[in-house]
Amino acid sequence: MTESELPVVAFHPYRWGDPDRPAELPPTAREALAAFGITEPAEPPLTPDQVRLTSSRLSASARDELIALVGAESVATDDATRLAHTRGWSTTDLLKLRAGDTADAPDAVIHPDSHDQVQAVLELCTRLSIAVVPYSGGTSVVGGLNPVREGFDTVIALDTSRLDELEAFDEVSHTATFGAGTRGPRVEELLREKGFTLGHFPQSYEGASIGGYAAARSAGQSSAGYGRFDEMVVGLTVATPRGALHLGTAPKSAAGPDLRQLILGSEGVFGVITSVTVRVRPAPTARVFEGWRFENFDAGTRALRHLTQRGPMPTVMRLSDEVETQVNLSDPSRMLGGGPSGCMAILGFEGSETDVAARRATVSKILTGLGGENLGTEPGDAWRKGRFRAPYLRDPLLDAGVLIETLETAAFWSTLPRLRQAVTTALTESLTSQGTQALILCHISHVYETGASLYFTVACAQTADPIAQWAAAKHAANEAIRATGAASSHHHGVGTDHRDIYAREIGPLGVEVIRGVKATLDPAGILNPGVLI
């Protein structure tokens, strides 16, 4: 079968986001890059038709058995479909594909259209010893779709995109059940018809699906108001090689450990999430986003912490450091063109008219008292408009010879300044020692009463081997994160990239716990081998 017969794959593995809306670098950015010593474009990437894949290793008999389960139209072994399911969206993933490295391509792509089909495929693959990569939106930036083939001759991608229905809606309880493959915008569209919203807007929103949010323990840009994705989930259905798990009988319970929280963040190594029941909220009728300026990052951090710990909470709250404020990534049209001095915070308020007005008035008073300067709604609206566009800039930057990637972590408030310093120093020293001057931006992207996340964007000139260049920098950052006692990841997940630091974070006994659960649910170890643990 050809790709055109498959469910629409709106994205491709070469670039971030919608291929019909590529970003171009503004002239100001080109000037800034030149000032940064970056004048040579990178090796142009191979185009999809130039890339060669090794032949699919899926045996004819296994293919027949898969077809018997899900139908011929749901088993693809053509190169285009395999390529479209190769790896995720990390810079390293892109660099590999640009260079024609397709070693991680699956041997086949299966598109089951029901929980029962997923269940049957897992049982078959267990019997045939075929590794299975659960493929949701394909937006992993931590190597979550790059399993270790070791021990498995054949690897298939199990694409959940046909599980994309609103399966149940409970207007009284404010819950909705979606097929795991339902993408972010479709979730919002289906809920909008009911007058509701999920309120989950990670930067991968356009491509990621609700099952992936769950598997990767996602956090969206409105987490201050709507919570993290793990806080939205009240129910999960999971197909495992040993059978189905149906979790969630009530919002909260004291009946044993919360097994939902064991599946959330499990990145497909225990089973394939087939449906997710989430708490939904009435769609907001009012919305105001505004910018606030603080003298420096410490002052801004104190202000965010004050609101988080003492209220009231805006719906969106983030703070860029001095460098990021200058670079102003949120507005690609002016990118690298300079922003205000000091540090800019974006605050968003969503809700009813009166609620928004009341919270905003109180917050304004508090922030003014803490030295903040209201910059009005213009920076807020610009951020809101640009927030999903920023990652599109990575592709033209890679073309221009820039190495650009992000990483994130989280810690308690008292650790945050030390963590920011340690990571910045580690990245700077690693990249400088490799001969490339680095630009390091940082912002607080998610806040909690007891702490926050730090999100770093790193840019420098590419060396001859940008993959190794980034690996060294990332390793240095990970060591700094571990030394500070912070979290290996706040919302990107573990994948294969963070596996080692994650193991050190939870310790050998923690790893054994995860392995024990995996041995129970996936005794043959077919699911995402090498991911997470």
Add this chain to the structure above:
Amino acid sequence: MTESELPVVAFHPYRWGDPDRPAELPPTAREALAAFGITEPAEPPLTPDQVRLTSSRLSASARDELIALVGAESVATDDATRLAHTRGWSTTDLLKLRAGDTADAPDAVIHPDSHDQVQAVLELCTRLSIAVVPYSGGTSVVGGLNPVREGFDTVIALDTSRLDELEAFDEVSHTATFGAGTRGPRVEELLREKGFTLGHFPQSYEGASIGGYAAARSAGQSSAGYGRFDEMVVGLTVATPRGALHLGTAPKSAAGPDLRQLILGSEGVFGVITSVTVRVRPAPTARVFEGWRFENFDAGTRALRHLTQRGPMPTVMRLSDEVETQVNLSDPSRMLGGGPSGCMAILGFEGSETDVAARRATVSKILTGLGGENLGTEPGDAWRKGRFRAPYLRDPLLDAGVLIETLETAAFWSTLPRLRQAVTTALTESLTSQGTQALILCHISHVYETGASLYFTVACAQTADPIAQWAAAKHAANEAIRATGAASSHHHGVGTDHRDIYAREIGPLGVEVIRGVKATLDPAGILNPGVLI
């Protein structure tokens, strides 16, 4: 050693709460019981000195090894200490002790004073095949302290009450780390000195300790404002037979499943929690509690749901049904003396002056619009004063010949009316068929955006075998809960009492997951055998 040399055990296993403050039934209650056909007092309970324990089965060599680890003063085998650690505070637990049944008495009670001592004791007990009951506040009402001896000749209670320090306090991050044995009032006392509060007030507050809150996934009466205990926990240290787990590097993380949520609710079967790090909040400077009357339970439920789903949220929110409103359990002095007609809700507001005033004003407007009638602060203050006293009434009621017990569950809002009806019918039919007319009270005690908990209080005349009488009624209620798809327990936990319904709730594969984790952390199965699974 004698009991007096041990750390103060302020409570005894015969009765609820502080033995120095027993409750007496008011005359109105006696009249009401007579009207209910209850005129014969129950068989008077045996007193502690009348009770005989079988000899401790702890061998002399095991005792010596334990003493070598923790010191002679921390190993008690005397009858008084063993008796004080026999079972918890369920009505069945009390009835058994009243009748002199000490079959569940531990052979020894160990009082380690550090994480390392706990760790060493677990390793020793693994080697010697001695079962260990982690004993925190001793307030379980679901048989969480009644392990199944099968396979173990010797059972010891591991009492964590000496782990009662404020180990760390982070004023910037609003976190505090307590030894697991720190009791509720001591937690608040230590935090008050810093100007903070935990805000966790379960009805077992006076006796329960912070490690028990965690192990049993507790929920307190201010959960609407402060959250459940599992939402307060940011870090845990756990001693397991295989070594220590240190969990919690940040408030939230995407690095794998949340292993904290696997320990919370594990009821000591995976390990002994030795310290808990919790989010704390500035102590409130204003506090108002008030009563609201609704025409009936459905109208009151709609009002609570409205506030929970659309805000603003009071700090405390609960709603009694018509019968409970009449009986007015919250005010022991007038108990069974009659309350207002309709259904009474208690709403509490805590925070700063302005915050309390603002939330209260908005809530008042909303509730009035939903048909609520403000009863002023008198019922609110009465509830606040009486809320920890109500359970003290159980003992004089048992003396008077009344069988009285509580049970609880949780469900999504749309299921709640059906759940309440099903449980009420099941209890009524079971008790009526046993020849005893039943009084069944119900309230909503904890609210969430997507659902709530239901708390039932059941009273009737004791039959000749009140333990069997209650077991039958409870079984009927459990079947109704399961048939409705609700949670086996909202905050009491699983223990031994809910083990079977819990297994059906999570299914055979869910049970295997729990067993798999236990096999990893406690391969010899010494920890709380027969509890949870």
